[in-house]
Amino acid sequence: EVQLVESGGVVVQPGGSLRLSCAASGFTFDDYTMHWVRQAPGKGLEWVSLIIWDSGSTYYADSVKGRFTTSRDNSKNSLYLQMNSLRTDDTALYYCAKDRGASRDYVDHWGQGTLVTVSS
Amino acid sequence: SYELTQPPSVSVSPGQTARITCSGDALPKKYAHWYQQKSGQAPVLVIYEDTKRPSGIPERISGSSSGTRATLTISGAQVEDEADYYCYSTDSSGNQGVFGGGTKLTVL
Numbered sequence: 314e315v316q317l318v319e320s321g322g323v324v325v326q327p328g329g330s331l332r333l334s335c336a337a338s339g340f341t342f343d344d345y346t347m348h349w350v351r352q353a354p355g356k357g358l359e360w361v362s363l364i365i366w367d368s369g370s371t372y373y374a375d376s377v378k379g380r381f382t383t384s385r386d387n388s389k390n391s392l393y394l395q396m397n398s399l400r401t402d403d404t405a406l407y408y409c410a411k412d413r414g415a416s417r418d419y420v421d422h423w424g425q426g427t428l429v430t431v432s433s
Numbered sequence: 434s435y436e437l438t439q440p441p442s443v444s445v446s447p448g449q450t451a452r453i454t455c456s457g458d459a460l461p462k463k464y465a466h467w468y469q470q471k472s473g474q475a476p477v478l479v480i481y482e483d484t485k486r487p488s489g490i491p492e493r494i495s496g497s498s499s500g501t502r503a504t505l506t507i508s509g510a511q512v513e514d515e516a517d518y519y520c521y522s523t524d525s526s527g528n529q530g531v532f533g534g535g536t537k538l539t540v541l
Binding site for chain 1: 434464468482517519528529532
C-alpha cells in the first residue's frame with residue numbers, strides 16, 4: 314500500500330524559511346516522479362512543483378519559482394520542499410503526491426498534508 | 434500562465450446526471466485528469482487520461498474530452514458523490530502542472 318507522510322509544517326513569520334519532508338513507502342520510490350501540491354484554507358488545489366525520478370529535472374509553479382526548491386533522497390525514500398522568503402499567501406496545507414510514472418503524467422496517490430502558516 | 438476553467442458549482446437531484454466541464458487551450462494535445470475531494474480529506478483520482486477509471490471508482494463516473502473541453506459525468510448521482518471536483522492537466526510544454534479552480538457538486 315502506498316503511504317506518503319508529510320512533516321515539517323509550522324507557524325513561521327513572513328520572510329522566513331522552512332523545509333518540509335515527505336516519507337514514502339509501499340512502492341519503489343526511485344521509479345517515480347514526485348509532486349508537491351498545496352491548498353490554501355477554503356481554496357482550491359494549486360500545483361507547486363515536481364521532481365523527476367532521478368532528480369535530473371525539477372519544475373515549479375510561477376508563484377514559487379526562485380523561492381522554493383524541491384529535492385529528493387532516493388536512498389531514504391524521502392522528498393523535500395525547501396521554502397524561502399515565505400509570504401502570507403504561502404499559507405496552505407501542503408500535500409506530497411506520487412506520479413503514476415517516471416515522467417510528468419499525473420498524481421495517483423496523495424499524502425494527508427502538513428499545514429504551513431505564514432503569519433507575524 | 435496556463436489556466437483551466439471550471440464552473441464554481443453544479444447542483445443536481447439524486448438520480449440525475451451531473452456534468453462538470455473543464456476548459457483549457459492545451460487540452461486538444463494534453464490529457465485531462467479528475468480528482469474528487471470530500472470535506473476534510475485528501476483528493477482521490479477518479480478519472481485519468483480523459484476517459485479511464487481507476488479500480489474501485491464506480492462505473493457511474495466517466496470522462497470525455499473534445500477539443501478544448503473535458504467533461505466529467507456522474508450518471509445517477511448519489512448523495513455520496515457530493516464533493517469538490519478538480520481537473521488537472523499540464524501546459525503545452527508539459528513542464529507545469531495546473532488544476533482547475535474546482536467545482537462544488539451538490540446532490541439534493
